[in-house]
Amino acid sequence: MDTHIYLDYNATTPLRPEIRAAMIDSFDLYGNASSMHASGRAARVRVEDSRRALAELIGAKPGEIIFTSGGSESNNTVFKTMGSLMTRGERNEIITTAIEHPCVLNSAENLRSLGYTVSFLPVDGDGKLDMGALKKALSKKTLLVSVMMANNEIGTVQDIPAIASLAKAAGSLVHTDAVQAVGKIPVDVNALGVDYLTMSCHKIYGPKGIGALYVRKGSPLFPLIHGGHQEDGFRAGTYNNQGILGFGAAARLAGESLAEYALEMGRLRTRLRDGLLAAVPRIKVNGHPRDVLPNTLNVSFPGAEGEAILLSLDLAGIEVSTGSACASGSLEPSHVLLAIGAGPELAHGSIRFSLGWGITHEAIDYVIKTLPPIIARLRAMSTLT
Numbered sequence: 001m002d003t004h005i006y007l008d009y010n011a012t013t014p015l016r017p018e019i020r021a022a023m024i025d026s027f028d029l030y031g032n033a034s035s036m037h038a039s040g041r042a043a044r045v046r047v048e049d050s051r052r053a054l055a056e057l058i059g060a061k062p063g064e065i066i067f068t069s070g071g072s073e074s075n076n077t078v079f080k081t082m083g084s085l086m087t088r089g090e091r092n093e094i095i096t097t098a099i100e101h102p103c104v105l106n107s108a109e110n111l112r113s114l115g116y117t118v119s120f121l122p123v124d125g126d127g128k129l130d131m132g133a134l135k136k137a138l139s140k141k142t143l144l145v146s147v148m149m150a151n152n153e154i155g156t157v158q159d160i161p162a163i164a165s166l167a168k169a170a171g172s173l174v175h176t177d178a179v180q181a182v183g184k185i186p187v188d189v190n191a192l193g194v195d196y197l198t199m200s201c202h203k204i205y206g207p208k209g210i211g212a213l214y215v216r217k218g219s220p221l222f223p224l225i226h227g228g229h230q231e232d233g234f235r236a237g238t239y240n241n242q243g244i245l246g247f248g249a250a251a252r253l254a255g256e257s258l259a260e261y262a263l264e265m266g267r268l269r270t271r272l273r274d275g276l277l278a279a280v281p282r283i284k285v286n287g288h289p290r291d292v293l294p295n296t297l298n299v300s301f302p303g304a305e306g307e308a309i310l311l312s313l314d315l316a317g318i319e320v321s322t323g324s325a326c327a328s329g330s331l332e333p334s335h336v337l338l339a340i341g342a343g344p345e346l347a348h349g350s351i352r353f354s355l356g357w358g359i360t361h362e363a364i365d366y367v368i369k370t371l372p373p374i375i376a377r378l379r380a381m382s383t384l385t
C-alpha cells in the first residue's frame with residue numbers, strides 16, 4: 001500500500017465528509033440568493049443559515065458577518081478601508097507585526113508605499129508580540145492595530161484581549177487575522193474586543209475560495225469590490241451558494257468538535273514532538289511552549305535544509321511544509337522564524353507539521369521512524385559540502 005500521510009493542514013484541509021455532503025446538496029440550489037422568486041429565496045434562506053452558524057462560532061451577530069472569497073480578501077478589505085480613512089482623517093498610522101501572513105504584510109506595505117506610517121512590531125523568541133513595543137508605538141495618530149490571533153507557521157497564539165485593550169485605550173481600531181484560530185481554539189469577538197476579524201473556510205475542512213470578515217456594528221468599512229447590493233453593499237458579487245453552504249457546515253462541525261479537537265490534536269502533537277525530540281539529536285521546537293495551536297508543531301533541524309527534508313519526506317509519502325505555503329518555492333528563509341531570532345541556519349532548516357482530523361497515532365509513529373535517517377543523511381551531506 002502506498003503511504004500517504006498529509007501533515008499540512010495549516011496550508012489547507014481536505015473536505016470532511018459531512019461538509020462534502022452539504023455541498024453536494026447545494027449544487028441543486030442554483031437560485032441567485034438576491035432574486036425575489038422562490039428559487040432565489042430558497043438559496044437565501046440557506047445562505048443566512050450559514051451566516052448564523054458562522055456568527056455563532058465566533059460570538060457575533062449574523063449582521064456583522066460579510067462573506068468574501070477568503071482570508072486574503074478579508075484582510076485586504078480591512079487595510080484598503082484604512083487607506084481610505086487615512087486620506088480623510090487625523091489618524092494616519094497603522095501598527096501590525098513582523099510575523100503576519102503575507103496578505104497582511106503586503107497590504108500594510110502597500111499603505112506604506114502610499115506614504116502612511118506603518119510599524120511592523122517585533123515579537124519575542126516564542127513569537128509573542130512585544131507589548132512594550134506596542135505601548136510605545138501607540139499614539140493619537142494610530143488608526144488600526146492588526147495582530148494575527150494565531151501564527152500559521154509556528155502556531156503561537158497572541159494575547160488579543162490585552163492587545164485590543166491597549167489599542168482601544170489609544171482610540172485605535174483593532175483587527176485580528178484569525179484564519180488559523182477559528183475552528184481550532186475558542187474565538188469570541190467580544191472577549192477579544194476586536195472590531196474586525198478575518199476567517200477562511202479551507203482551513204477548517206471546507207471548500208477553498210470562501211471566507212468571511214467580521215465587522216463590529218458601527219466600525220467603518222468600505223467595499224473592496226464594488227457592484228450590486230449584496231452584503232448590504234459591502235461586498236458585491238452573486239452569492240457563492242456552494243462555498244457559503246460549505247462554510248456553514250464547516251462552522252457548525254468545528255463548533256461542535258472544538259473540545260475534542262483540542263484533546264486529539266494535543267495528543268498527536270505531544271506524541272510527535274516527544275518522539276522527534278527523543279529520536280533526532282540537536283533539534284529545536286519553535287513557537288510558544290503553551291500558547292500554541294494544538295495542531296501545529298514547528299521544528300528546526302540545524303545542519304539540514306528545509307526544502308531537502310520536505311522532498312525526502314515527500315518521497316516517503318509524508319507531506320509537510322517549510323515556512324508557509326505562500327513563501328515556499330522562494331528559497332527565502334521564513335520571515336516568522338527570522339523574527340523569533342532563529343538565525344539563518346535554524347530558519348532554513350525548519351519544518352512545519354500541521355495536524356488534523358484523520359491522522360492516526362500509527363501515522364505519527366511512522367514519521368518519527370522515517371525522519372531520523374533523513375536528517376542524519378542530510379547533515380552528513382552538508383558537512384561534506
Ligand SMILES: Cc1ncc(COP(=O)(O)O)c(C=O)c1O
Pocket residue numbers: 010011069070071072073101103148150151152177179180199200201202209210211
Ligand atoms: C494566517 C493566515 N491568514 C490569511 C491566509 C489567507 O487565507 P486564504 O487562503 O483564504 O486567502 C492564510 C492562509 O494561508 C493564513 O494562514
